[in-house]
Amino acid sequence: MTDVTVTICTTCRRAxxxxxxxxxxxxxxxxxxxxxxxxxxxxAAECLSACTRSCSMILAGGAQRWxxxxxxxxxxLHLEDILSGIRAYKDTTDGLVPWRARPVIFRKQSIARIPPxxxxxx
Amino acid sequence: MTDVTVTICTTCRRAxxxxxxxxxxxxxxxxxxxxxxxxxxxxAAECLSACTRSCSMILAGGAQRWxxxxxxxxxxLHLEDILSGIRAYKDTTDGLVPWRARPVIFRKQSIARIPPxxxxxx
Numbered sequence: 001m002t003d004v005t006v007t008i009c010t011t012c013r014r015a016x017x018x019x020x021x022x023x024x025x026x027x028x029x030x031x032x033x034x035x036x037x038x039x040x041x042x043x044a045a046e047c048l049s050a051c052t053r054s055c056s057m058i059l060a061g062g063a064q065r066w067x068x069x070x071x072x073x074x075x076x077l078h079l080e081d082i083l084s085g086i087r088a089y090k091d092t093t094d095g096l097v098p099w100r101a102r103p104v105i106f107r108k109q110s111i112a113r114i115p116p117x118x119x120x121x122x
Numbered sequence: 123m124t125d126v127t128v129t130i131c132t133t134c135r136r137a138x139x140x141x142x143x144x145x146x147x148x149x150x151x152x153x154x155x156x157x158x159x160x161x162x163x164x165x166a167a168e169c170l171s172a173c174t175r176s177c178s179m180i181l182a183g184g185a186q187r188w189x190x191x192x193x194x195x196x197x198x199l200h201l202e203d204i205l206s207g208i209r210a211y212k213d214t215t216d217g218l219v220p221w222r223a224r225p226v227i228f229r230k231q232s233i234a235r236i237p238p239x240x241x242x243x244x
Binding site for chain 2: 005007043045047048049050056058060062067068069110111112113114115117119
């Protein structure tokens with residue numbers, strides 16, 4: 001199955017949040033040390049242009065999978081849900097995890113999704 | 123240069139907008155009949171999960187380019203700007219149009235951007 005890339009914005013933070021390291025940096029570090037399946041690559045980005053929805057994260061996985069952009073993630077509250085959501089996404093060929101199998105944060109905090117480059121419906 | 127795909131959500135509309143066809147459908151039709159460079163493919167999608175930012179549109183172009191998600195587009199007011207933004211994006215190899223060369227709607231109405239799958243910084 002095609003590899004999956006998790007991209008996290010390490011720059012932005014919510015208004016009033018002055019903590020360091022920033023939430024995206026902490027989420028990036030936590031995912032790098034987490035128990036994720038082989039073929040899941042974690043990378044940082046300086047800007048995902050979703051600055052008001054910090055911290056934000058993208059799940060992508062080749063030309064056959066849908067890409068998802070999530071926001072308002074909290075590295076303290078949401079880490080386990082994020083990990084289970086990444087694992088479920090990795091297990092698909094098209095990126096479409098059944099609705100009930102998605103963590104609630106993925107159901108409610110999706111900013112956008114991008115259809116596969118190779119759309120099977122076409 | 124790699125082909126570019128423009129994806130438009132044809133479903134959502136702003137609150138209170140009852141017009142038919144829907145704005146995304148009208149934008150999709152307008153782009154299909156517009157004078158766009160060879161290698162630009164226009165497709166419709168039923169849901170881009172950006173429902174509160176209708177109408178929404180994605181510019182993507184292979185593993186070397188950044189992908190952009192735009193929202194709050196108006197097929198009547200913004201068509202010429204959208205066309206010039208698509209042409210400028212097609213002219214890049216990495217998807218990064220210089221800031222001043224971007225239509226103002228692309229500067230101000232970006233919902234998210236996704237780094238290239240093959241990130242040259244890595």
